[in-house]
Amino acid sequence: MFRAQLGSNTRSTKIGDDADFSFSDKPKPGTSHYFSSGKTDQNSSEYGYDEINIQGKNYNSGILAVDNMPVVKKYITDTYGDNLKDAVKKQLQDLYKTRPEAWAENKKRTEEAYIEQLGPKFSILKQKNPDLINKLVEDSVLTPHSNTSQTSLNNIFNKKLHVKIENKSHVAGQVLELTKMTLKDSLWEPRRHSDIHMLETSDNARIRLNTKDEKLTVHKAYQGGADFLFGYDVRESDEPALTFEDKVSGQSGVVLERRPENLKTLDGRKLIAAEKADPNSFAFKQNYRQGLYELLLKQCEGGFCLGVQRLAIPEAEAVLYAQQAYAANTLFGLRAADRGDDVYAADPSRQKLWLRFIGGRSHQNIRGGAAADGRRKGVQIGGEVFVRQNEGSRLAIGVMGGRAGQHASVNGKGGAAGSYLHGYGGGVYAAWHQLRDKQTGAYLDGWLQYQRFKHRINDENRVERYKTKGWTASVEGGYNALVAEGVVGKGNNVRFYLQPQAQFTYLGVNGGFTDSEGTAVGLLGSGQWQSRAGIRAKTRFALRNGVNLQPFAAFNVLHRSKSFGVEMDGEKQTLAGRTALEGRFGIEAGWKGHMSARIGYGKRTDGDKEAALSLKWLF
Template identity: 30%
Template sequence: MANILTVDGNYEGINGNVVFNSKLNGDNSSTNKLIITGNASGTTYVTVDNQGGNGSQTLEGIELISTGSSTADAFVQSGRIVVGSYEYHLQQGTASGTNMNNWYLTSQSDNSGNDSNAGTAHIYRPERGSYASNLQAAATMFDMRLKDRQGGNVYIDPLTGERHKSNLWVRSVGGHSEGRISDGQSKYSTNRMVFQLGGAVLNGSLGADDAWHLGLMGGYGKQYSNTHNSLSGYNSKGSVWGYSTGIYGTWYQNANIKTGLYADSWLAWNWFNNSVKGDELSYEKYKSKGVTASLETGYVFDTGSYMTSGGMENNVYVTPQAQVLWSGVKADDHTEANGTTVEGRGSDNVQTRLGVRLSMTGQNHLDKGSVRQFEPFVEANWLYTSKDYGVKMGDNSAYLQGNRNVAELKTGVEGHVTANLSVWGSVAQQIGGNNYQGTQGVLGVKYSF
């Protein structure tokens, strides 16, 4: 493959294009070469096709063109040159600023002649952020808590004493997050939308006061992400969309009142289509799939009641709660059009949540004796994830930063509008390290019968 073309004398480019076949790795990569014994001038565009290289860090660079002398714009890169985790670019001279008559491919930032710090930063591809964001989205897209679907909890009609056990519910989720990639060069942002619905299909009790419910659920979700590399200026867009189907179960110690112990669990199968599109690169498409599961428990304490001056009766509740979620979603190994192998990192992940919820049921004196009741609440949670989500491309890996330890503040309101209809809504803000932050809003409706 290492063919050499020699031009004896001067060379002037007239906006033509030269294609080099190269096995892109480090400085000693096998590549075609162009040798010009005289002066190189004009403009010639340079395209590099990778021939099985895995990508690697360069030191001084991969020499493509040797000249007796060269103008600064004699050779111009045409299109991105990427393989593995690295972004190569064509420059005049080595990374340390020597051999300025020759032209090199380098994975380092542009040299600046006498700048002793130049050429020390290797440029990484923004596509890494897209692959990592896609995997995290697929692994967590359909995660939920008991209150996110209202859990099929029993509602007692105060007028008739009738117990509503079965229900149908639907919820929609919108979220935004942003953070940094572990390479220190790239930032990412995401926007997601999720729709889920389900309903209780079996009900029962183990004793006089408790109740349990089993239900089925399904959902559709999608996320779009954008990653920007500050050194190269290139962007990459990721997208993931897919479906989920599963089963859930809930047990209440005291079915007829709000207080006491509860336990909730769900198990779901999820499958997704993914794509990554980097600037000036072709679409990369692949699939991901896997099982997710959750176990949650909490205890509702009634801390007392009071009457406002306006005649509203309020009961105050405190609920410490804990949840463990497991994600077995995995992305298929993928090979890009340029030959880069892509493997996800962070599967078989466990997330724990510890928190406390403060809520207050309120009923105006005009509504006393009716079913209409509202419950504003605020929650504080600590979320810990056992692994960072990331990707390995070629010989190097990168991870999303800042979301392994996250503090969350959530507020919202739930309400019984009629004997059969309940609604709820909430907004949550998350903050982590490395400038990670996320915002999520939820709206839900449930009909009991």
């Protein structure tokens, strides 16, 4: 209960020191008390203030200030009337009704004081006019100070506390019912639930709420100008951290110092309660994005709520993921001719070992979006481990393996990004050839491989790593037809062949992961068949010195049943085009049936280019 104390018109103080601290630091010794405008609590050893100044200093306290006199005055005048002198008496009278022993004790002490002052006269007066003397004693008990004038009471009850925090100060502490705070070029960290009637902020004023238990209420109109910093994960609390009960205007910033995760769970959560705020009173100072989602601060019913906006897949990421899905399924793809598996150009009874080097470039784009340029290289090696031949056919089984990698880069609307993948593949193959006159006949070829890759995609802000694995397989068939032959020069035999071909390749390398921003990423295009149909023309020159030259050219049409792409949180982006025309040419040279070398170059209408060097040994 309030005990009246003599007051003055003004009482101000300067506090703080130069020592830095953090909010988690305990208040320094000697600051367990707080500053107040009136004494209503034994802990309020610093009372009667109307101004607290913190200028270029640091101050850390559990409770910074309690502006209790306006509250006391409102209670007393509402309950006992506007005449403060009478109201104080009535308030004390009600107090003594709950404490009859104290009432009797104080009356006794007052009478003793009168007896000491007046002597026997007081007893005589009391006998003659007991009612009058009793009223005199009671009035004396209910008057705290004999010199409590109306001016003194006004000084007490009209005192209001103003806290000024300015000039790069750092202050932590709770304020209760504070009449006014001026925050300028400084940081204030409220503790627990603080409330202010008038808040003025300017010039890089910052208010940081460190935990979900810190709340701030502003009772009167606020004109903005501060940055409100949230030092905790906003998912921890479902209640507004800031409450503005009157009009809010101007512009204030909001900063989430703990970058939120799982943004979708924040949609609709109210951060600020402000029913009378202008639409643009609060705004984020920076973007908060996670994967395909962006966090927004928007006006909602009764304040400002968090909203979540779904974004399109960044074009740079989309095309790189899609290109990596394509590369992982095609880097180790090959045709029978790529292994030097042309028994019509050599002695079919001999087994062979082959080595192939590849290098290529690609230019691929997502539908209507960014394009990625890739550079790949690899090596494959294999050899026959079983051969069976008779007069009419030849069957060979072999093993193969290899290593390949690809770099890619993209410059799109979403900025620059790059990617890299490398991996290994291995498997078996089998080939059957029909042996007819003049090196003609049909053939069937097939292979099966298992592949594993490591992937990396990076942009200016982060790096994503993931893995893929899976099977690829192929079935190919064709016919080697002699079109023309002759002899030129001194016994050099020349033959011209056409070889219609068809190939079906199963592409089954796949992968998926959750990226560093919590987005589910899945590669598209796995589990499909790619078809190739075309014709290969070659001319074989069998020279007398044991050298065979075989220039060749091929034309093919390639088609995939599905598009390669990426799916991120349910949104899909795919590479443009599933059909391409291809042209290849090159030359193969053999020496005395022991070894041969083949070099070739190919180009497709989808922007893919490839060069290859193959070596083959017969034994």
